[in-house]
Amino acid sequence: MLMSASGEPVAAAGDSFVVHMDREALNDYPDGPLRRDGHDHAFEPDREIAWTILGKIRPQIGHVYGYRLETGR
Numbered sequence: 001m002l003m004s005a006s007g008e009p010v011a012a013a014g015d016s017f018v019v020h021m022d023r024e025a026l027n028d029y030p031d032g033p034l035r036r037d038g039h040d041h042a043f044e045p046d047r048e049i050a051w052t053i054l055g056k057i058r059p060q061i062g063h064v065y066g067y068r069l070e071t072g073r
Contacts (some may be wrong), residue, residue: 005038015040019053042066067072 007017011015041064042050050066 010040013040013043015043017051066073 003020003022005017005019008015010017017032017040019036019038021036032036037054038051039054040049042048046069048066048068050064050068052060052064054060
C-alpha cells in the first residue's frame with residue numbers, strides 16, 4: 001500500500017511528513033493513489049517511530065502505526 005514518502009526526514013516526535021499510498025494493492029477499497037499527511041506520534045532515533053495519518057474522515061480515526069526495534073539477545 002505504501003508507495004513512497006516525501007518531505008524532510010523525521011527528527012522528533014510531532015514532525016509531519018507526506019506518504020503516498022495506493023489502497024487498491026490491498027483489494028479492499030478502490031480509491032486509487034492517495035496522498036496522506038502523517039503526524040509523528042513517537043520518535044527515538046534508531047529505536048522507534050510511530051505515526052498517525054491525518055485523513056479526510058472527521059473525527060480522525062486515531063490509528064497509530066509504527067515500529068520499535070529491539071537489540072538481539
